[in-house]
Amino acid sequence: MASFSLITSTSSLASSSLRKLFTSRNSVTTVGLLSFAPKTSIFILHSIKHKAYNKSSFRVMSVAAPVEDVAGFDDMVAGTQRKYYMLGGKGGVGKTSCAASLAVKFANSGHPTLVVSTDPAHSLSDSFAQDLTGGTLVPVEGPENPLFALEINPDKSREEFRSATQTSGGTGVKDFMEGMGLGMLVEQLGELKLGELLDTPPPGLDEAIAIAKVMQFLESPEYSMFTRIVFDTAPTGHTLRLLSLPDFLDASIGKILKLRQKITSATSAIKSVFGQEQPSQQDAADKLERLRERMIKVRELFRDTDATEFVIVTIPTVMAISESSRLRASLKKENVPVNRLVVNQILPPSTSDCKFCAMKRKDQLRALDMIQNDPELSSLTLIQGPLVDVEIRGVPALKFLGDIIWK
Numbered sequence: 001m002a003s004f005s006l007i008t009s010t011s012s013l014a015s016s017s018l019r020k021l022f023t024s025r026n027s028v029t030t031v032g033l034l035s036f037a038p039k040t041s042i043f044i045l046h047s048i049k050h051k052a053y054n055k056s057s058f059r060v061m062s063v064a065a066p067v068e069d070v071a072g073f074d075d076m077v078a079g080t081q082r083k084y085y086m087l088g089g090k091g092g093v094g095k096t097s098c099a100a101s102l103a104v105k106f107a108n109s110g111h112p113t114l115v116v117s118t119d120p121a122h123s124l125s126d127s128f129a130q131d132l133t134g135g136t137l138v139p140v141e142g143p144e145n146p147l148f149a150l151e152i153n154p155d156k157s158r159e160e161f162r163s164a165t166q167t168s169g170g171t172g173v174k175d176f177m178e179g180m181g182l183g184m185l186v187e188q189l190g191e192l193k194l195g196e197l198l199d200t201p202p203p204g205l206d207e208a209i210a211i212a213k214v215m216q217f218l219e220s221p222e223y224s225m226f227t228r229i230v231f232d233t234a235p236t237g238h239t240l241r242l243l244s245l246p247d248f249l250d251a252s253i254g255k256i257l258k259l260r261q262k263i264t265s266a267t268s269a270i271k272s273v274f275g276q277e278q279p280s281q282q283d284a285a286d287k288l289e290r291l292r293e294r295m296i297k298v299r300e301l302f303r304d305t306d307a308t309e310f311v312i313v314t315i316p317t318v319m320a321i322s323e324s325s326r327l328r329a330s331l332k333k334e335n336v337p338v339n340r341l342v343v344n345q346i347l348p349p350s351t352s353d354c355k356f357c358a359m360k361r362k363d364q365l366r367a368l369d370m371i372q373n374d375p376e377l378s379s380l381t382l383i384q385g386p387l388v389d390v391e392i393r394g395v396p397a398l399k400f401l402g403d404i405i406w407k
């Protein structure tokens with residue numbers, strides 16, 4: 001079992017001396033500097049004496065600084081009406097770690113919580129160190145109140161869309177129409193690029209369908225208990241395409257449905273001539289209509305300032321901050337509410353004469369300065385997350401990270 005301990009010290013006590021001190025006494029092999037208050041440091045001591053993490057292995061020896069309401073967590077946790085938090089940003093910045101730690105914090109604050117991954121490359125299972133795969137709700141072990149996780153299977157979502165559209169205007173219908181010599185309708189199909197849409201669905205479609213599916217779940221009574229829903233979304237590019245997707249799909253599906261009317265009359269005319277049963281398109285059309293309605297709901301949810309907030313997660317590099325600025329601009333254009341910016345993986349001030357650390361920190365401070373001068377980002381509540389030198393995995397570690405970030 002691994003054990004973690006928190007200890008505060010004066011800043012003059014370097015991690016190397018702590019490492020020596022605890023290695024001899026407690027088999028502590030890793031000492032990570034977590035954050036600095038003006039006169040205090042918090043160190044995380046990670047023992048590899050044991051094989052697995054568990055809750056009781058965390059020992060908080062003292063707390064460094066009074067908890068400040070930096071992130072406005074009081075506001076995030078207030079009220080029992082359902083709220084959605086979507087965490088998004090560039091790949092690898094720590095979206096999953098931040099989303100999972102927020103979900104743990106909500107659950108420990110009394111909210112039955114659901115954390116959902118719509119990123120095709122799921123990492124919730126890795127983050128919680130529990131198997132959460134399978135596309136259904138899985139209870140997360142550890143928090144004080146119910147916390148469930150859901151990793152949506154993107155391939156399944158895409159297949160659902162394909163089967164819903166295939167018989168109602170997809171390539172199957174196209175071939176059929178060509179066979180019947182109904183050139184005019186084939187042209188319309190071509191214009192809609194339906195074949196392309198079905199064979200290579202636009203990026204973001206999986207995620208839109210995944211979110212739509214979650215919303216469908218959440219409407220049913222057995223899910224009414226969840227008062228906080230945290231989405232770990234796919235990287236920025238996907239999110240941006242996702243936002244423009246409902247409009248695109250709305251228009252496309254609207255056209256498909258109109259086209260369907262024409263096809264239905266054409267097929268019933270053929271049926272009456274040849275006396276043959278044509279495959280019923282009613283089911284597919286109904287499915288499409290439901291999908292369209294759900295897409296509209298997803299769009300509305302993204303824009304609902306009372307129920308939803310998109311939290312941008314970034315790291316202190318020029319590239320990540322520039323991308324976050326573009327993301328914020330696009331979200332603004334789409335009227336998606338954004339109030340908070342998490343800057344994760346900030347190096348604490350160097351306690352040793354490590355030149356690399358000093359340079360890196362200087363570089364990060366320059367990037368942090370950029371935020372203050374960025375027209376898109378400067379107005380957001382800035383939440384700073386430290387870079388820790390142990391991997392954040394499992395509920396105790398996520399609780400620990402959550403208590404640093406979400407306060």
Ligand SMILES: Nc1ncnc2c1ncn2[C@@H]1O[C@H](COP(=O)(O)OP(=O)(O)OP(=O)(O)O)[C@@H](O)[C@H]1O
Nearest residue numbers: 091092093094095096097123345386387388391392
């Ligand atoms: N504050 C931190 N300190 C140290 N390591 C961190 C921190 N935040 C995240 N990490 C580590 O960085 C890696 C990527 O984190 P995470 O999976 O949360 O990022 P992500 O943005 O969700 O990635 P992806 O875009 O690939 O889904 C993980 O190994 C995680 O443990």
